[in-house]
Amino acid sequence: MAEWLGRQNLFDDECVESLPDPAFRAEGRHLVSFSTNNYLSIASSPRMVAAARRGLERYGVGNCESRLLGGNLAVYDELERKLAACKSKDAAVLFATGYLTNIGVLSTIPQTSKYARIYGFSGVREYTYAYFCDELNHVSIREGVRMSGAARATYRHLDLNHLEMLLKKSTATTKIIVTDGVFSQDGDIAPLPDLLQLAERYDATLYVDDAHGTGVLGEHGGGIAEHFGVSSERLIYMGTLSKAYGGIGGFIATETSIAKALRLACSAYGFTSTLPPDQAVALCEAIDMVVDEPERRARLWDNQRYFVERMSELSYPLVSTETPIVPILVGHEDAASALAQALAASNIYVDAVRFPAVPLRKARLRVQLNAGHTHGDIDRLVDALRAHEHHLEAMLAAPVRATEDVANP
Numbered sequence: 331m332a333e334w335l336g337r338q339n340l341f342d343d344e345c346v347e348s349l350p351d352p353a354f355r356a357e358g359r360h361l362v363s364f365s366t367n368n369y370l371s372i373a374s375s376p377r378m379v380a381a382a383r384r385g386l387e388r389y390g391v392g393n394c395e396s397r398l399l400g401g402n403l404a405v406y407d408e409l410e411r412k413l414a415a416c417k418s419k420d421a422a423v424l425f426a427t428g429y430l431t432n433i434g435v436l437s438t439i440p441q442t443s444k445y446a447r448i449y450g451f452s453g454v455r456e457y458t459y460a461y462f463c464d465e466l467n468h469v470s471i472r473e474g475v476r477m478s479g480a481a482r483a484t485y486r487h488l489d490l491n492h493l494e495m496l497l498k499k500s501t502a503t504t505k506i507i508v509t510d511g512v513f514s515q516d517g518d519i520a521p522l523p524d525l526l527q528l529a530e531r532y533d534a535t536l537y538v539d540d541a542h543g544t545g546v547l548g549e550h551g552g553g554i555a556e557h558f559g560v561s562s563e564r565l566i567y568m569g570t571l572s573k574a575y576g577g578i579g580g581f582i583a584t585e586t587s588i589a590k591a592l593r594l595a596c597s598a599y600g601f602t603s604t605l606p607p608d609q610a611v612a613l614c615e616a617i618d619m620v621v622d623e624p625e626r627r628a629r630l631w632d633n634q635r636y637f638v639e640r641m642s643e644l645s646y647p648l649v650s651t652e653t654p655i656v657p658i659l660v661g662h663e664d665a666a667s668a669l670a671q672a673l674a675a676s677n678i679y680v681d682a683v684r685f686p687a688v689p690l691r692k693a694r695l696r697v698q699l700n701a702g703h704t705h706g707d708i709d710r711l712v713d714a715l716r717a718h719e720h721h722l723e724a725m726l727a728a729p730v731r732a733t734e735d736v737a738n739p
């Protein structure tokens with residue numbers, strides 16, 4: 331039955347024996363990963379592990395409560411204060427995962443005026459909401475917007491003329507532009523200052539998913555706004571704790587009034603258990619590490635520049651070269667998988683990202699650089715890619731096996 335799907339995992343036994351930092355073990359072999367979100371290589375660092383251990387000993391393994399119903403430890407408040415500070419915002423709201431943050435918050439925003447009326451703010455008028463989304467936004471954004479039931483319009487990737495045309499046409503009282511900060515599969519960066527200008531012009535809110543920018547962009551790892559040196563009350567940041575911060579969880583950093591409304595109205599906040607307390611203790615440490623161990627970010631960006639420079643020797647097309655996500659465009663789904671398999675044979679792990687994560691025939695190897703890579707690791711990847719360069723054309727010319735007549739959804 332599953333034959334048509336092909337192999338989903340590069341390893342025969344489907345499991346790895348350790349997690350990439352970025353070196354890892356699988357099938358008794360030592361490999362290096364070029365596809366981990368653990369950008370700063372802190373997830374298994376002694377400092378982070380020691381902090382988690384302190385949390386574990388103090389609080390135990392799980393938080394079996396919602397924060398609204400007796401589960402609100404001071405460490406969650408502390409983590410929120412730290413997250414708000416690193417985004418230069420008044421408040422932050424913590425969620426169990428980044429995915430849950432996007433679906434919870436985006437599905438809730440259009441309901442907040444209803445809650446305000448229920449809670450006695452009788453002056454609150456009937457608002458109409460519309461979302462304006464980049465076509466390459468993360469799937470959790472698309473799901474959250476769909477679940478909201480609000481009007482939605484999609485603009486072509488980074489095409490601000492298209493976005494402006496859609497904003498101009500809209501009669502909604504509340505317009506919300508939603509974009510990835512760093513696009514997770516393409517690695518390019520949303521033009522935040524230009525988006526903010528449009529938000530000002532059309533009195534819109536700008537919701538930025540900074541999952542891949544947090545800890546990575548900006549001098550202190552503050553993310554996309556620090557990178558561009560902008561701030562605005564119109565900006566709502568979403569971020570994850572599962573990438574550069576090396577743990578799990580998601581958050582919104584925003585104005586106090588919006589944070590309060592979300593705590594009241596968002597079921598993904600109030601109707602589920604929050605992240606385990608040892609995680610919260612470890613993540614407080616991670617936020618400090620991102621700031622006071624800047625050499626990690628320096629190594630990450632040095633590796634990014636070195637990889638891009640070395641790739642200029644080869645003919646592979648790169649989707650973008652702006653961030654630590656540097657995807658190699660392959661095209662055909664089977665060819666991308668075959669190339670990933672070939673690299674794995676040389677103990678190099680790179681994800682082959684295929685439809686439906688990216689459009690059909692836009693399959694790619696999503697290379698993610700890491701603070702823990704050495705130039706030697708990068709040389710090995712480039713040399714292995716060079717060895718397979720001439721195979722790629724043959725792979726691409728091979729008869730098409732799958733999905734030939736399927737249109738992109």
Ligand SMILES: Cc1ncc(COP(=O)(O)O)c(C=O)c1O
Nearest residue numbers: 427428429468514539541570572
């Ligand atoms: C842009 C973006 N947003 C949200 C998420 C979801 O984050 P999490 O894995 O923390 O649930 C991801 C994860 O891959 C992502 O890339």
